[in-house]
Amino acid sequence: MTPVIRLSGLLLLATLLGAQAKDPYIGSQACRACHVAQTQTFFRNAHTKADRGCESCHGPGRAHVSAGGKKDLIVAFSALSSRKALDNCLSCHGKDWSRNNIRHSSHTQADVVCSTCHSVHQAATPKHLLAKPQKELCYSCHPNVQSQFSMPFKHRVNEGTVQCADCHNPHGAPAPTWRMGQRPRLQQHAQANEQSCLQCHADKRGPFLFEHAALRVDGCGSCHAPHGSANPRLLNRPVVFTLCLECHNGAPGFGLQGQGIPVQSASHNMADPRYQNCTTCHVKIHGSNADARFLR
Ligand code: HEC
Numbered sequence: 001m002t003p004v005i006r007l008s009g010l011l012l013l014a015t016l017l018g019a020q021a022k023d024p025y026i027g028s029q030a031c032r033a034c035h036v037a038q039t040q041t042f043f044r045n046a047h048t049k050a051d052r053g054c055e056s057c058h059g060p061g062r063a064h065v066s067a068g069g070k071k072d073l074i075v076a077f078s079a080l081s082s083r084k085a086l087d088n089c090l091s092c093h094g095k096d097w098s099r100n101n102i103r104h105s106s107h108t109q110a111d112v113v114c115s116t117c118h119s120v121h122q123a124a125t126p127k128h129l130l131a132k133p134q135k136e137l138c139y140s141c142h143p144n145v146q147s148q149f150s151m152p153f154k155h156r157v158n159e160g161t162v163q164c165a166d167c168h169n170p171h172g173a174p175a176p177t178w179r180m181g182q183r184p185r186l187q188q189h190a191q192a193n194e195q196s197c198l199q200c201h202a203d204k205r206g207p208f209l210f211e212h213a214a215l216r217v218d219g220c221g222s223c224h225a226p227h228g229s230a231n232p233r234l235l236n237r238p239v240v241f242t243l244c245l246e247c248h249n250g251a252p253g254f255g256l257q258g259q260g261i262p263v264q265s266a267s268h269n270m271a272d273p274r275y276q277n278c279t280t281c282h283v284k285i286h287g288s289n290a291d292a293r294f295l296r
């Protein structure tokens with residue numbers, strides 16, 4: 001045999017073998033005949049960009065099709081544990097930055113996974129494929145939060161001005177750098193590792209020449225109820241001085257030098273109602289560039 005003949009023989013053999021060892025993938029076209037609903041709406045789905053169409057999530061479908069549609073021959077989400085469903089989605093979405101902390105988020109730990117909040121085939125919102133519009137989705141499991149957004153003073157989530165995801169990352173977030181990293185969990189971070197609040201209330205970011213340590217160390221939540229409050233300015237207490245005195249009580253072990261957070265000055269006559277509204281004088285309560293006592 002000349003080398004030329006030998007080469008073409010090999011090519012022939014390879015072609016024959018290729019046709020026999022069937023590709024386990026069959027292509028989305030084949031699903032159309034039996035799954036009309038899922039196929040008809042799929043063209044608007046972000047997942048048309050995924051290489052293998054239906055089979056990118058449901059796995060190779062040739063065997064399922066040949067058998068006329070056997071459920072155990074395809075990846076059926078209705079038969080998967082929530083962790084397996086999570087792994088399926090993360091096989092592509094595990095690299096996305098916003099899902100860096102998904103594995104140890106309180107949602108994953110409570111078995112609330114991708115397909116609980118997202119609906120691939122019956123999305124209520126074309127954008128982000130949510131199973132329900134965002135606030136309804138979150139309220140369905142967090143009804144206590146709904147009542148907080150109905151308080152007299154609140155962020156206007158119900159009115160659509162602010163969204164849960166402006167302050168929370170439902171996919172999990174890195175540990176906060178404030179409040180000893182304990183709480184709050186699932187916090188969306190503004191720039192790098194700051195509190196979500198600063199995305200919108202940028203004037204509170206500073207840097208201030210004289211900063212009020214409470215902001216960065218304990219967080220905005222030490223004085224404000226982030227969702228809603230019965231008190232103006234979303235304050236945690238109805239009367240401002242009771243809020244201040246929670247920390248400004250001289251108890252040792254706290255404060256920047258550990259010598260207690262200073263009680264208000266002896267010049268303050270607490271019997272005089274004028275002194276009770278601390279922020280009439282300490283106007284720059286979030287920090288000042290002019291005065292160490294935040295008086296201007
Ligand atoms: C010949 C018809 C037919 C074709 C073609 C077909 N299927 Fe199916 N499929 C079925 C039937 C019937 C069932 C229900 C089986 C059962 O309940 O035991 C099913 C079940 C499924 C399920 C499980 C749904 C559940 O209960 O969770 C998935 C997922 C699925 N098919 C995906 C596909 C995909 C993807 C394709 C294309 C690659 C495809 N099917 C092609 C008939 C078909």
Ligand code: HEC
Nearest residue numbers: 031035038039042047053054056057077115119120121122
């Ligand atoms: C991004 C992943 C993904 C892709 C791509 C995908 N599916 Fe699904 N499919 C799911 C999930 C998740 C479910 C479970 C129900 C749910 O959460 O919406 C499901 C459910 C199903 C079901 C069960 C019936 C139902 O609606 O619950 C069938 C049948 C099905 N898919 C067929 C298809 C077909 C056909 C295609 C391509 C046109 C396709 N899927 C593409 C993820 C996907």
Ligand code: HEC
Nearest residue numbers: 046047049050056057088089092114115118126127128129
């Ligand atoms: C084969 C890879 C792959 C798998 C598996 C996969 N996705 Fe996707 N997903 C994609 C691609 C590609 C996009 C489009 C990204 C883009 O538009 O930049 C996307 C987009 C999305 C979006 C964003 C849509 C939008 O409008 O912002 C959501 C939500 C989503 N996927 C959820 C899921 C869920 C839930 C699962 C598991 C049931 C899943 N994906 C499984 C590849 C995948």
Ligand code: HEC
Nearest residue numbers: 086089090093096098102107112113114117128134165170
């Ligand atoms: C607790 C509900 C919840 C769970 C669980 C969840 N998501 Fe989301 N996801 C959302 C919401 C709400 C948005 C819209 C966020 C926004 O508007 O900024 C979103 C947005 C997205 C987006 C588009 C924007 C982005 O962040 O890239 C993708 C992709 C996505 N989710 C994929 C997933 C995947 C994959 C999983 C599982 C690994 C998952 N999600 C789990 C609620 C959830």
Ligand code: HEC
Nearest residue numbers: 106107110112116117137138141164165168170184185186
């Ligand atoms: C299917 C039910 C479900 C849905 C939908 C859901 N959650 Fe959750 N969420 C839980 C469970 C369960 C936990 C963990 C238990 C707990 O701490 O309450 C949790 C925890 C949280 C936490 C952390 C609480 C803490 O103390 O650390 C936040 C914040 C949160 N969810 C916000 C959201 C937001 C925002 C949405 C909508 C995008 C949402 N959740 C949708 C069930 C759900």
Ligand code: HEC
Nearest residue numbers: 135138139142145155157162163164167183184221226227
């Ligand atoms: C303005 C920012 C902001 C918005 C908007 C917001 N949250 Fe929160 N949320 C927070 C902060 C900050 C905490 C932590 C409070 C703490 O440490 O006690 C929190 C705590 C939580 C908690 C855990 C504590 C609890 O009260 O059970 C849940 C659950 C929660 N939020 C759900 C939601 C849901 C659902 C939405 C939308 C309907 C939402 N949040 C909108 C900032 C926000």
Ligand code: HEC
Nearest residue numbers: 155156162166167196197199200220221224226232233234
């Ligand atoms: C997505 C943007 C956004 C984020 C993030 C946000 N806020 Fe707000 N905040 C607003 C808007 C808009 C208003 C105006 C409220 C209104 O009038 O509806 C407001 C009002 C307030 C008020 C009351 C102001 C007044 O004059 O009564 C306080 C206090 C406040 N926010 C604190 C916070 C805290 C604390 C956080 C973080 C937990 C936060 N905000 C996160 C947009 C935001």
Ligand code: HEC
Nearest residue numbers: 197198201204214215219220222223224233240279285286
């Ligand atoms: C030490 C307590 C304290 C902390 C911590 C705190 N605030 Fe305040 N904040 C107040 C008080 C008190 C008022 C009301 C001032 C007044 O009535 O003059 C206020 C008012 C506000 C207002 C409405 C008036 C204005 O100045 O715009 C916003 C918005 C606000 N705070 C956001 C924030 C944000 C964002 C953080 C975290 C970065 C934060 N606050 C941390 C005590 C605090």
Ligand code: HEC
Nearest residue numbers: 213214218222243244247255256257261262278282292293
């Ligand atoms: C969450 C705790 C906390 C709350 C609440 C709080 N502060 Fe502070 N404050 C601090 C800490 C910590 C310092 C720094 C004290 C130190 O130097 O050790 C400080 C410093 C100050 C200073 C500067 C003191 C000095 O001598 O430099 C003033 C003035 C002040 N706070 C006023 C207030 C007022 C008014 C309120 C109420 C609206 C308030 N603080 C609420 C923690 C708090």
Ligand code: HEC
Nearest residue numbers: 241244245248262263264265267274275276277278281293
């Ligand atoms: C009438 C204006 C006024 C009111 C109201 C007021 N302060 Fe002051 N505060 C001052 C002035 C001026 C100083 C600095 C001079 C001094 O020490 O008397 C000061 C100083 C302070 C200091 C620093 C003390 C130190 O040792 O460095 C603290 C803390 C403080 N105030 C907290 C409060 C608290 C808490 C309230 C509300 C209960 C309050 N102030 C109400 C005017 C006021």
